């Protein structure tokens with residue numbers, strides 16, 4: 231019987247050492263210590279032995295089982311440690327897996343390009359929250375109390391603040407201009423900064439209008455800002471973005487926060503001025519309202535209009551992207567349609 235146990239031990243250890251992987255090792259373990267293993271057979275037969283032999287053989291058999299368990303554990307660690315990531319045969323002639331990469335949204339790319347252009351002119355990039363208040367969206371900006379833009383029709387007011395006033399009455403910002411006073415109150419003048427972001431309007435959606443869209447506003451406040459310095463800024467920025475000279479015209483425009491205000495149009499690059507859906511068939515597209523900052527706005531920012539003056543421009547980012555790529559429907563930019571967006575990578 232002792233010889234039999236020695237054989238069981240010897241063969242068992244060999245099988246453990248020769249196991250090549252964890253699965254094989256588990257099978258060997260079952261074979262060596264399971265209910266039908268020779269070792270279990272020996273233990274089962276103990277009943278027929280005399281007490282002295284029972285003690286002796288029983289102890290040896292149990293020792294062997296413990297040894298098997300220990301060795302299996304050791305071997306398992308060895309196998310795992312030696313396992314290579316290249317488990318399968320490697321064919322280095324096969325082409326690699328193509329990694330799918332994302333890309334920036336064309337509006338984001340345009341925003342970054344404008345940031346670069348403005349940063350090179352010494353501007354700072356500033357941002358504020360999407361939720362603003364009546365005070366920053368209208369009061370500070372010289373909007374009359376009965377201005378139609380304040381009404382439900384144009385602005386998304388936040389539920390539960392309808393009865394409140396000024397800074398307590400909240401809305402999704404209908405334009406970015408409120409950020410200009412916020413910045414000036416904090417940093418004072420002189421200042422030159424841009425503040426890109428998403429704005430919200432309760433509009434009917436069509437190929438040229440969306441309910442949420444990106445704007446990009448810039449403001450210079452200094453002691454000697456003139457209309458012509460504003461024009462130089464616009465020309466410089468558009469030329470940097472489009473990499474060529476762009477035809478621009480200015481018309482009179484009315485905005486509560488400017489005096490005087492302008493509508494700045496550029497020749498439609500989709501149709502080169504011939505007329506198309508984007509430019510509503512007149513060859514020009516409104517890309518940015520702008521103008522000289524209104525004295526009342528300077529006062530809201532605690533600046534003396536006798537000392538300081540400034541020039542705003544507000545760029546419709548989607549409009550510029552439409553011009554850059556000849557896209558004729560503004561809704562495509564928010565469609566999250568990858569077939570459309572992947573073209574801009």
Ligand SMILES: [Zn+2]
Nearest residue numbers: 498501506509
């Ligand atoms: Zn056109």
